[in-house]
Amino acid sequence: MLGYLLRRILAAVPVMGVVALFVFLLLRLTPGDPAAILAGDNATPERLERIRESLGLNEPLVVQFITWVNKLLHGDLGTSLISNLPVIKMIGQRVEPSISIALCTIVLAVIVAVPLGVIAAWKHGTWIDRFVMGLSVLGFSMPVFVVGYLLIQVFAIELRWVPVQGFRSIFNGFGPFFERMILPTCALSFIYIALIARMTRAAMLDVLGEDYVRTARAKGINEVAVMMRHALRNAAVPVITVIGTGFALLISGVVVTESVFNIPGIGRLTVDAVLARDYPVIQAMILLTSLIYVVVNLLIDVAYTLLDPRIRY
């Protein structure tokens, strides 16, 4: 198992290498002078030269890449062109809210969606099944911002149960953090509940037709045990896959949610950076996103081996 983990982590190195190369070339290979792009339309020649100098654009491409990667490995992601702050610091300040929303969303989605899917499959073809499926169609068709504003209207403005927007760090007390987390989490998890419930139901329906489920019933054990012990564990692999890829896709959902609830996360940071053409920040965000993808995929594969003894690498 440990050897497998090690090999998988080693295998991730070339992937990240390719991503780094792509990110590096992103700036260098855009048509025109990168310095001119960075400086904007009204730049003086001196400013252009300064930018070239600071980015090392006068060196050969290979040397530039090596210097850049070397800095990267030392945690230096460059300096923002807008705020002049180190990029790593900017991301560090913004990462907590985003990670909080993403994790809360995925946990809530799994807790709600998996039982819904199991029940729908178990009661396949009945009104319960149709109700769950109807709910999931609704979940798919409601955009995050619509759900978000609806929730704000009802629970924050009308009922005044929770604050309208904003974010408090969990380190400043759980209560304020939790209060402000509920609505964004609910809004964002809507679509994931729909997705995971659907997938769970489909995977369960597949498994319920298997011979070993018939064997389990022939043993005379009760239906709950048949569902949980025999069916769900076998249906888990495709469900885990969806949860994993869903988590990776969450990043885009987080951007919208952060805007709706006015939360200072990396989603907003990215949007701002793109609008301002703050290339160092954009590069860092691409690297970070890829890293999350790679790690999540690694976790999914590890989960496979834990869930299914037949899968060995």
Add this chain to the structure above:
Amino acid sequence: MTNTILDINNLVVSIGKKPKGANIIDGISIQVRERETLCLVGESGSGKSVTSLTTMGLLPKGTLVPTGGSIKLVGEELLTATDRRLRQLRATKMAMIFQEPMTALNPVVPVGRQIDEVLRAHTSLDAKARKKRILDMMEQVRLPQVERIFASYPHRLSGGQRQRIMIAMALVLEPKLLIADEPTTALDVTTQKQILTLIRDLQRDHGTAVLFITHDMGVVAEIADRVAVMRQGRLVETGPLETVLRNPTMEYTRNLLSSVPSLVPRAPREETREPVVLEANELSKVYKERAFFGKGREVVAADKVTLTLRKGRTLGIVGESGSGKSTVARCIVRLIDPTSGGVRLAGREIADISRRLLQPHRQKIQIVFQDPYRSLNPRVTVGESIAEGPVNYGVAHGDAMKRARELLELVGLPADAVSRYPHQFSGGQRQRIAIARALALDPDVLVADEAVSALDVSVQAQVLELLDEIQKRLGIAILFITHDLRVAAQICDQVVVMQHGRVVEQGPAAEVLTHPKEAYTKALLDAAPGRNWDFANFRAVAQGVGATA
């Protein structure tokens, strides 16, 4: 007078919830007594599995519904019992083992825990007592190293071992009734023999009543006390084993028995001087498992296999699963590339030529696969399927379709079948279509890879007859891959016996199957179920004829 354990009386099972659905089971009555094995025999669709599932209360909900009659287990009515009561009865009073040991066990739970579940559901024993009882039961089903197997996952065990686990699971609470639904059909003959003996012995020790479902007359002859023959949901005939085998009263039973191929090889045909059309020379296939780091694993699937086949002759490759017989067939047809060795097809070496150069030779060798339900494209008409090959080789579409019609008639189907789709045909008819498709290219060699194994005996007999007739008319050579020695005895001129990728013995069928020289061939013949019966002639095999080790 022994007690009746299972009493099925005038049972009717219908399709669906709506009234007047078709009857799948139409008024059958059978009894199984203590210490008795009743074999329920019939071809596919006869309703034998539905009968057993109805008894266990395991019919798929809503699709099949018992609508009449009664099923009594030791006097207790099952059809009106609550779900709760049925759950209590399962595993304690009645238990079932299934056909596919490969899929009948949960792949993600160790087998010991799967047996333990039965004890946890139905007894109040503590963990230690349960484990002791399970290990004891596992020893009774003659599993080796029970402690190790207890903790193993199903995929670590062989098919035979899994079926032993299923039997242990079924019998651990000593039920009165054991229902065995084709429990040995998916197993090799040697394993089948062990499992049948095991069921017999356990039945004797525990006094269990066994309802044994099978399509295989050989198995019936081995294990049955009494036989019930089913057809299309009705009971055709019941009686003691000897009576049914020797003096069947009903026409259907007679036909069924006559269709069982004899283990006594047919009379050898004259030696032939026809040219050799197919030669395999020291053919080997090694599968290498590549590892990301470290050393890979090697599996030798075929090891220096040499064989020759003359025009108009049939060569059989027989062996159990994993013997490499299909690998050899696939290497010869070049569906997979052999690792080393040569294949000469009509005098031309084809083992190592490129796919492009191979193309003109492909039409000389064609293959028919085992499963007719999966080997024909469901979205393409039968005619297009047959014509596809010739069209690939430049025949005009119109001509190819005309030829398809002729071929369909040759294989005994109406010519207008060209415009129909595979799902409109039965398994046997589909296999005829697959044969017509193979013949469309006028091949010199026809490879039949377990081509009759998925078919019912009566259909099997017809397809074998068809192959024989086609061979006579077209002079085609047939390479016949089978695990079934009975089939091999009836169609092959020469046989090659394979084990672990190697050829163990080869020679004329009449010689190898009656006077085997190698121990493995002897063991195979010895394990063939019902070897002492000559079913087609309703008598025991005369001493001195057939397989004697």
